[in-house]
Amino acid sequence: MNDLNKIITEALLKKGASLVGFAHLGDIEEEKTGGFRYGISIAVALNTDIMSRIENGPTKEYYSEYGRLNNLLNELGECAADILKSYGYKALPRTTKVVKQDEESLSTILPHKTVATRAGLGWIGKCALLVTKEFGSLVRLTTILTDAELEVGIPINESQCGNCSECQKYCPGDAIKGVNWKVGLNRDDYYNAFNCSKTARKLCDKIGIKERICGKCIIVCPWSKKYLKSKMG
Template sequence: MDTQALKEYIRSLGVSDIGFSQVKEVAPSQWAEYHYAITYVIQLSHGIVNDIKDQPTETYFSHYRSVNYHINEITLRTTIELQNYGYKAIAIPASQSLHDAPYYGAFPHKTAATLAGLGWIGKSGLFVHHKFGPRVRLGTILTNKELSIGTPIIASKCGNCNLCASHCPAMAIEGVNWEQGMERKQIFDAHACSMHMKEKFQHIGRGSVCGICMSICPIGNGFPKGNRRFIVLNISSKLKGV
């Protein structure tokens, strides 16, 4: 199975975009033999994300879980396919928080995605796909199969935009442009975000998915530019009472 055949197989499973990267320098020690990463992107529903104004919705929480399930299914099927061709592969869970490292998973999806050249990390700490913006979820597979890799993106393309920072009800976003090698805490306070969600919106579900920063981002929002101003103003007016 060559790189193109692998890409076509994963696309047939319903992904929105796919890229490959070399992760030899960033792979955890227990997975040192896995030098390459497969990253795929699942676009979220505009209808559901656009309903997020001043708070997350029950529909978004359900959508979030459904997409994660879909990602894990694709990851499993692709991992088995690679094994059938004689390669080793590790499926990274779509959403996971380690006991000894809260707010961190086994391997950072966003690191692999930026190394694959699929996008950058926004001021919100979310991955921003060059076409779909932050309205995506990511899947990652580590493998020992050599792949034709993309060109890494090493700096943010958010520029002077601060919509996510100015509309964050937890005030968790620093408003700093990401560069490769920066620690997340320099950009985004994951603990502040999680605590705010648990305090205000635990009734919705897990209480740690919000979506305001994703909804308000102008990249990949699915709106003509003339309509986006209304959405921003509508969110702004409602947030005054948060």
């Protein structure tokens, strides 16, 4: 790890990041990266006490945690960008103010999870969420794009879910098709974002929150369960 990587990583971990990875984005279209060839992926782990209580659907606590982590990730992204700029580099933190979902496709131009896989933090699960060995899917992500030539991780290009189908089995929206992800596979070939969104909206309406969150696939993932068990005792 070079000096700049180390400085950024240490600063972010100190401020609350759980994982920090560095990616080369040269194989992604410039229109998606804004011409930046490097990216920093930051993951923050969700609160295990809160997540252990969403087996029957999302809760107001989960919604609050969702918002708290969004704010923290925005702060971490700005922190990394400030460090890069102090060394004379350009940096674009892809905060919630910058990243907007296209409601027609229910996607963003450069998903955070794409950069995370390029950085080697994890793979895309059958549920279309990032899965990490450390935390399962119990993470939220953000990205910083930069022209700094950082030392990068080894990309993960294929799923490590194997024959596991727990997320598909328990998905209340029948959104998961059971197909293992690999780089280049269209999201619609393994996951129905519209079924997920519709079901999440109904679940959230029941408890009066203005969001589309569910979380079922997160907590049934064996990698998530492993992390939950380690924290809950």
